Amino acid sequence: xxxxxxxxxxxxxxxxxxxxxxxxxxxxxxxxxxxxxxxxxxxxxxxxxxxxxxxxxxxxxxxxxxxxxxxxxxxxxxxxxxxxxxxxxxxxxxxxxxxxxxxxxxxxxxxxxxxxxxxxxxxxxxxxxxxxxxxxxxxxxxxxxxxxxxxxxxxxxxxxxxxxxxxxxxxxxxxxxxxxxxxxxxxxxxxxxxxxxxxxxxxxxxxxxxxxxxxxxxxxxxxxxxxxxxxxxxxxxxxxxxxxxxxxxxxxxxxxxxxxxxxxxxxxxxxxxxxxxxxxxxxxxxxxxxxxxxxxxxxxxxxxxxxxxxxxxxxxxxxxxxxxxxxxxxxxxxxxxxxxxxxxxxxxxxxxxxxxxxxxxxxxxxxxxxxxxxxxxxxxxxxxxxxxxxxxxxxxxxxxxxxxxx
Numbered sequence: 524x525x526x527x528x529x530x531x532x533x534x535x536x537x538x539x540x541x542x543x544x545x546x547x548x549x550x551x552x553x554x555x556x557x558x559x560x561x562x563x564x565x566x567x568x569x570x571x572x573x574x575x576x577x578x579x580x581x582x583x584x585x586x587x588x589x590x591x592x593x594x595x596x597x598x599x600x601x602x603x604x605x606x607x608x609x610x611x612x613x614x615x616x617x618x619x620x621x622x623x624x625x626x627x628x629x630x631x632x633x634x635x636x637x638x639x640x641x642x643x644x645x646x647x648x649x650x651x652x653x654x655x656x657x658x659x660x661x662x663x664x665x666x667x668x669x670x671x672x673x674x675x676x677x678x679x680x681x682x683x684x685x686x687x688x689x690x691x692x693x694x695x696x697x698x699x700x701x702x703x704x705x706x707x708x709x710x711x712x713x714x715x716x717x718x719x720x721x722x723x724x725x726x727x728x729x730x731x732x733x734x735x736x737x738x739x740x741x742x743x744x745x746x747x748x749x750x751x752x753x754x755x756x757x758x759x760x761x762x763x764x765x766x767x768x769x770x771x772x773x774x775x776x777x778x779x780x781x782x783x784x785x786x787x788x789x790x791x792x793x794x795x796x797x798x799x800x801x802x803x804x805x806x807x808x809x810x811x812x813x814x815x816x817x818x819x820x821x822x823x824x825x826x827x828x829x830x831x832x833x834x835x836x837x838x839x840x841x842x843x844x845x846x847x848x849x850x851x852x853x854x855x856x857x858x859x860x861x862x863x864x865x866x867x868x869x870x871x872x873x874x875x876x877x878x879x880x881x882x883x884x885x886x887x888x889x890x891x892x893x894x895x896x897x898x899x900x901x902x903x904x905x906x907x908x909x910x911x912x913x914x915x916x917x918x919x920x921x922x923x924x925x926x927x928x929x
Contacts, residue, residue, distance in 0.1 A: 542657065
């Protein structure tokens, strides 16, 4: 490696605090969502109407529908009235929905409560807040911290959810999510509204239509949509599959913890390899191949060891892509419209959460667990075709026209 290669610009103390704090806020909020994935399809059976797996799938995914409807309005509101009050308001709405869900006597009320949870759609506003507080030279790393916090939250949920559910049931889990949302609101309120540094504004705006048609952003938006479809649909099936293989729900953490640690051990070197060699695209496509292999492993799983291996593959691929996607968007999005681009990205994410829960529930009811996994394989194959056109962003990247459209 050439000794003349430029050293990365360091975070200022203010940027570091803002990045850690806001990544923590997103992590706490996403943890409140992810805690439901490993156990909701099982715990909802104790509610009135909970034997209807379609309603359970809707309860799992309706959160994403209201998120999708409100991400952009929340982002625009934060532009007008400030980031802090809008984010705190959204977190309070999420907490209220969590309390309602904890008290819900039927799966129908659970669906309504989950919709209220999703109405606290603050992801785009938080991303914009982070952009306000960081310079362009370090913003990609700050966004990558947010992506890492989401991956860590998902990983932690796989460990914590079965333990809390086994002791306190769904009400205990929803009570925990309400507490996490309140903690995140306190963190945000303690931050100052914006930095004194001047934010750069370069290039002419693309507008909504231009951003939606932007070739690379479209591929990334489709990617996060597909990944959330996979995640939510898979966790309609995985907890039930582990139960049918002979593992009680309260013991699921015995599977999740070692598989999670082994997944991180396999994933982290791939991230470092991508950064050192400047081959993000190659590692990204490798993550898609790992996810597809995991789905095929679930299809053929006939015993607990097979389920363990399939789950490990899934966690490797999911956490690898979860770390790469948000940073990729932040590096490609036009500077002057980064907030709107992130709003469209998080809207795609939320739509995937909703559709994954719905399709997972329908597939499980009519085609069984195997039908869920085959459906997920089709989604992955479509994503792989779209991702083939993704342009490298590492050190080996070629210049890209920021106005390129499909």
